Amino acid sequence: MSEATAVAASPAAPGPAAPAVQKSKLLFETSEWNFDTLKRTFDAIEDVALNELGLDCYPNQIELISSEQMLDAYSSIGMPVFYSHWSFGKRFARDEVMYRKGYVGLAYEIVINSDPCIAYLMEENTMTMQALVIAHAAFGHNHFFKNNYLFKEWTDAEGILDYLNFAKTYVAKCEEKHGVAAVERVLDAAHALMDQGVNRYGRRARPSLADERKRSEARRKHKEETYNDLWRTLPRGAGALNSPAAAKKVDQAHDRLGLPEENLLYFIEKFSPKLRDWERELVRIVRNIAQYFYPQKMTKMMNEGCATYVHYRIMNRLYDQGRIGEGSMLEFLASHANVVFQPEFDDRRYSGINPYALGFAMMQDIERIATEPTDEDRQYLPQIAGCGDAMGALKQAWAEFRDDSFVAQYLSPHLMRKLRLFRLGDRPDEPHYRVDAIHDERGYDRVRRALARTYDPGVRDPNIQVSDVDLMGSRKLLLTHHLNNDVPLAESDARAVLAYIADLWGYDAELKGVSADDSVKYTYEASPRS
Amino acid sequence: MGMNIVDRRLNPKGKSHTNRQRFIRLARETIKEAVVRSIKDRALGDVDSKEVVNIPRARIHEPRFHHSSQGGIRDHVLPGNKEYVQGDTLPKPQGGEGGGGGREGSPDGEGEDSFQFTLSRDEYLNILFEELELPDLAKTFLKDATAFKSARAGFSTSGSPNNLNLVRTMRNSLARRISLARPKPRELEEIEAQLEAAKSAGDRDLVAQLELRRDQVIRRAKRIAYIDPVDLRYNRFERVPKPNAQAVMFCLMDVSGSMSEYMKDLAKRFFLLLHLFLTRKYEHVDVVFIRHTSEAKEVDEETFFRSRETGGTVVSTALEEMKRIVAERYSPDEWNIYAAQASDGDNYPSDSEPSMRLLRDDILPQTQYFAYIEVLDEREMGMFRSEMNVSTLWRDYKVVAGEFPNLAMKRVFSKADIFPVFHQLFSKTRAVA
Numbered sequence: 006m007s008e009a010t011a012v013a014a015s016p017a018a019p020g021p022a023a024p025a026v027q028k029s030k031l032l033f034e035t036s037e038w039n040f041d042t043l044k045r046t047f048d049a050i051e052d053v054a055l056n057e058l059g060l061d062c063y064p065n066q067i068e069l070i071s072s073e074q075m076l077d078a079y080s081s082i083g084m085p086v087f088y089s090h091w092s093f094g095k096r097f098a099r100d101e102v103m104y105r106k107g108y109v110g111l112a113y114e115i116v117i118n119s120d121p122c123i124a125y126l127m128e129e130n131t132m133t134m135q136a137l138v139i140a141h142a143a144f145g146h147n148h149f150f151k152n153n154y155l156f157k158e159w160t161d162a163e164g165i166l167d168y169l170n171f172a173k174t175y176v177a178k179c180e181e182k183h184g185v186a187a188v189e190r191v192l193d194a195a196h197a198l199m200d201q202g203v204n205r206y207g208r209r210a211r212p213s214l215a216d217e218r219k220r221s222e223a224r225r226k227h228k229e230e231t232y233n234d235l236w237r238t239l240p241r242g243a244g245a246l247n248s249p250a251a252a253k254k255v256d257q258a259h260d261r262l263g264l265p266e267e268n269l270l271y272f273i274e275k276f277s278p279k280l281r282d283w284e285r286e287l288v289r290i291v292r293n294i295a296q297y298f299y300p301q302k303m304t305k306m307m308n309e310g311c312a313t314y315v316h317y318r319i320m321n322r323l324y325d326q327g328r329i330g331e332g333s334m335l336e337f338l339a340s341h342a343n344v345v346f347q348p349e350f351d352d353r354r355y356s357g358i359n360p361y362a363l364g365f366a367m368m369q370d371i372e373r374i375a376t377e378p379t380d381e382d383r384q385y386l387p388q389i390a391g392c393g394d395a396m397g398a399l400k401q402a403w404a405e406f407r408d409d410s411f412v413a414q415y416l417s418p419h420l421m422r423k424l425r426l427f428r429l430g431d432r433p434d435e436p437h438y439r440v441d442a443i444h445d446e447r448g449y450d451r452v453r454r455a456l457a458r459t460y461d462p463g464v465r466d467p468n469i470q471v472s473d474v475d476l477m478g479s480r481k482l483l484l485t486h487h488l489n490n491d492v493p494l495a496e497s498d499a500r501a502v503l504a505y506i507a508d509l510w511g512y513d514a515e516l517k518g519v520s521a522d523d524s525v526k527y528t529y530e531a532s533p534r535s
Numbered sequence: 536m537g538m539n540i541v542d543r544r545l546n547p548k549g550k551s552h553t554n555r556q557r558f559i560r561l562a563r564e565t566i567k568e569a570v571v572r573s574i575k576d577r578a579l580g581d582v583d584s585k586e587v588v589n590i591p592r593a594r595i596h597e598p599r600f601h602h603s604s605q606g607g608i609r610d611h612v613l614p615g616n617k618e619y620v621q622g623d624t625l626p627k628p629q630g631g632e633g634g635g636g637g638r639e640g641s642p643d644g645e646g647e648d649s650f651q652f653t654l655s656r657d658e659y660l661n662i663l664f665e666e667l668e669l670p671d672l673a674k675t676f677l678k679d680a681t682a683f684k685s686a687r688a689g690f691s692t693s694g695s696p697n698n699l700n701l702v703r704t705m706r707n708s709l710a711r712r713i714s715l716a717r718p719k720p721r722e723l724e725e726i727e728a729q730l731e732a733a734k735s736a737g738d739r740d741l742v743a744q745l746e747l748r749r750d751q752v753i754r755r756a757k758r759i760a761y762i763d764p765v766d767l768r769y770n771r772f773e774r775v776p777k778p779n780a781q782a783v784m785f786c787l788m789d790v791s792g793s794m795s796e797y798m799k800d801l802a803k804r805f806f807l808l809l810h811l812f813l814t815r816k817y818e819h820v821d822v823v824f825i826r827h828t829s830e831a832k833e834v835d836e837e838t839f840f841r842s843r844e845t846g847g848t849v850v851s852t853a854l855e856e857m858k859r860i861v862a863e864r865y866s867p868d869e870w871n872i873y874a875a876q877a878s879d880g881d882n883y884p885s886d887s888e889p890s891m892r893l894l895r896d897d898i899l900p901q902t903q904y905f906a907y908i909e910v911l912d913e914r915e916m917g918m919f920r921s922e923m924n925v926s927t928l929w930r931d932y933k934v935v936a937g938e939f940p941n942l943a944m945k946r947v948f949s950k951a952d953i954f955p956v957f958h959q960l961f962s963k964t965r966a967v968a
Contacts, residue, residue, distance in 0.1 A: 040540060040542075043540060044540065047538055047540075048538075051538065064538065064539075065538045065539070066538075066539045066540075066541060067538070067539065067540045067541065068540075068541045068542075068543045069540070069541070069542045069543060069544055070543045070544060070546075071544045074543060074544070074546065076551075077551045080551050080554065081551070081554075089553045089554055089557065090554065090557070091554060091557040091558040091560075091561045091595070092554075092558075092597055093551060093554040094551060094553075094554030094555040094556070094557055094558030094559070095558045095595055097551045097554060097555060098555065098558060121539070125543075128544055185557070189557075193597075196597060197597065197598050197599060199599075200599055200600060200601075201600060347614055347615075348615075349614055349615020350613035350614060350615050350616075351615065351617075352615070358612070358614065424614045424615075425614060425615050425616040425617075426612055426613070426614055426616070427612070427613060427616040427619055428610055428611070428612050428613075429610070429611040429612075429613060429625070430608070430609075430610055431608070431609040431610070431611065431627075432608055433606055433607065433608070436626075436627060437624035437625060437626055437627060438624065438625040438626075438627060439622070439623075439624050439625075440619045440620070440621055440622060440623040440624070440625070441610070441621065442621055443616055443619060443620060443621055444616065445621075447621060448621060452612060455610040455611075455612050456612040458610065459610075459611075459612060466600075466601075467600045467601065467602060469600055486600075488607070489607075490607045490608040490609065491606065491607035491608060492602045492603065492606060492607030492608070492609065493602070493603045493606050493607065494600060494601070494602060494603060495601055495602065495603040495604070496603070497598075498598040498599060498600065498601060499598075499600055501596070501598035502598045502599060502600050505598075
């Protein structure tokens with residue numbers, strides 16, 4: 006969210022004839038907040054959210070923090086507890102400079118997917134902004150966290166804070182025992198692989214984070230007594246290399262490795278021949294945290310759309326009830342307009358599609374289709390068009406989709422025309438961009454598909470897998486980047502990350518870029534350092 | 536459904552302090568390089584004020600696998616079409632940027648080239664002088680702590696009137712007066728008034744009774760003093776030993792014709808570092824500039840570095856001048872005396888004896904530290920690298936240095952040498968040895 010526009014909320018300008026009763030209905034009358042108005046406003050918002058919109062939320066915990074604490078929270082990815090790492094110091098330093106120089110404002114709020122759901126409110130906010138933020142975060146995001154299938158499947162709202170506490174303590178203990186540098190060596194490398202440290206598809210049964218903690222201890226004990234069976238295939242003598250028995254063993258080992266594997270952190274944690282147990286546990290901590298944040302990445306646009314839609318509905322409802330004054334409502338509308346502002350592609354301010362803008366527009370569009378559908382809508386979205394239950398339709402969408410599938414399913418021709426969306430093709434061999442499709446009958450499908458693809462993790466994030474390990478010889482780790490549409494990796498970063506992989510693996514690592522026709526576009530190699 | 540409002544605003548600040556310190560430690564090598572470079576390249580006056588360090592991305596970069604911003608087939612979906620229809624073409628911008636919506640190259644802005652980091656002045660100077668310590672500094676601070684300063688230390692029952700603590704005293708007085716039931720002035724006034732009334736009414740019994748009461752009250756008031764010595768409280772001060780917080784730095788330089796501008800510039804950088812270092816250690820630092828040819832003179836900074844003289848070189852004149860100024864203005868009891876001498880090593884052979892004597896008898900016993908640097912032209916480097924081929928002054932000083940550990944000497948050939956030499960001269964290990 007962008008910086009607050011400070012519109013002083015005027016007391017609801019009662020005319021001389023205004024009855025005292027009406028004035029007392031206002032939840033707050035000045036822009037200064039206090040704990041009374043906060044509580045009263047929260048209750049009013051909760052009433053609308055639960056009883057009128059029928060949202061289903063975790064219990065709320067509202068925490069008031071200062072701007073410095075907000076900067077703190079920023080630097081540790083918004084979490085209240087986190088282990089220590091220099092990168093958070095770097096982020097803090099950067100954010101602080103930006104903030105002090107006035108380049109960026111701070112978010113009005115940060116909300117944490119936990120049970121209870123924790124929302125941070127900044128003390129600098131006016132009372133109107135606090136109301137907006139409560140509606141947005143404590144009910145909008147909260148409902149989304151609790152009901153979206155990705156969050157249900159992949160995150161453990163109940164256990165996350167305990168797990169982060171465990172992680173913080175564990176990392177601190179490791180630092181004490183093995184030194185900060187040794188811990189950083191592992192964390193730096195694991196952080197570089199966070200994007201490749203998630204399971205995109207629900208393949209394995211997932212233990213709860215509370216179990217994770219217990220298992221961590223048990224695992225340590227077990228590991229001390231056993232040996233990584235995988236490496237038994239290594240031949241004792243050179244002559245054994247070519248024997249059929251050895252080949253069979255290699256096959257079996259490959260099966261056990263579960264190749265190909267897209268979760269690089271998982272693979273390294275499980276099979277790295279060099280990692281010590283505490284290092285393995287550090288990798289696991291980073292992986293669990295990456296997995297916890299993964300749904301937020303997958304649903305950024307929807308989640309913000311949901312929260313923005315919810316705050317818009319609630320604030321308007323409170324205004325209709327006479328519980329928010331005119332001045333306050335104007336302040337809210339100005340701020341809301343900032344949040345959902347979408348510059349056009351040729352505007353200097355354009356920097357991609359604003360998730361708040363598209364999300365909010367799609368939610369409003371679904372409401373429109375459910376209540377006032379056109380024939381076109383009936384054709385395109387027969388299942389909800391004219392059903393009359395806008396909240397029902399929205400809640401279903403919020404529960405069952407993520408950004409890419411949501412766009413593919415719900416982006417209506419009406420909205421494409423309204424946003425005047427068009428698709429621009431960029432072919433490396435052509436000197437021009439080509440307008441492939443626009444918001445017309447011939448183009449709807451292609452524009453929608455292309456927009457959905459920009460949210461598709463399979464397209465957006467590089468598809469990198471562990472493809473093989475040289476079990477018979479060098480133990481070299483072989484990775485493959487399957488190029489999508491021949492888009493290569495950024496080379497210097499790729500080499501740097503590969504070096505980290507080699508560090509964690511303990512032996513050489515190689516990354517091949519392979520395009521759809523199986524031709525190898527590039528090969529990078531790295532050896533472990535130190 | 537429950538709700539809970541928690542006020543966290545008063546929670547301890549600086550939660551990210553650890554992270555910041557770790558970041559600084561990580562970037563320190565880079566920052567140090569930047570600092571050394573700044574001493575080499577920057578205008579001299581800027582060194583102390585520089586706070587913003589650009590840290591190149593190398594060590595603090597957090598790489599991720601991400602798509603390159605170039606190459607491959609890409610589709611962009613953009614809002615705000617005005618006139619385009621399917622099949623239209625748009626020219627690609629120069630440099631092959633990935634189109635209007637092409638931000639794939641740098642997800643969440645991680646593609647930064649360098650990181651601008653603001654060090655506080657203290658953080659900056661700490662790094663600059665890391666591991667540096669003036670020899671015997673700790674000793675000076677502890678043992679030679681001849682200065683004292685007063686520090687508040689509660690209250691006492693005795694003291695000088697100007698230290699009287701009125702609030703405490705009056706509080707005691709009030710408590711005592713209440714507990715001993717000292718009559719208030721109003722009480723006396725009332726009795727007097729009643730007495731007047733009784734007198735005018737002619738009630739003699741009442742007058743006698745009231746007169747008795749009045750005398751009692753007056754006596755009691757007299758016995759119980761308004762302020763008694765036991766009430767008195769004085770602010771108490773303790774004399775705490777204060778490390779000698781002032782230093783004087785003597786800059787001695789040969790400005791004779793044989794010193795080239797280049798050599799003076801080298802010397803100047805060394806003086807500058809020493810000054811910076813001293814201001815860091817002491818609250819107050821005086822600087823005395825003495826330049827000499829065949830005679831010495833105290834001058835201001837501008838003249839010291841700028842003007843050029845002709846004439847021979849008699850080092851003892853500068854030492855003599857320093858001795859005079861110390862005697863006049865900088866008593867060694869009150870001042871920590873440092874000296875830095877820069878010279879190309881030339882001296883009249885006949886001056887050896889007086890110079891060495893001045894150093895031995897007067898200068899070095901009074902000085903915390905005397906640094907002699909011999910600045911040499913880069914062209915002379917090869918010639919003077921060996922200990923065999925030394926200047927007159929170097930040979931003389933070497934003898935004295937054997938007797939006085941607080942005389943240190945180094946040769947400087949180029950700007951790049953300044954910092955390492957400074958480092959060597961003032962390194963901790965040297966102080967320990």
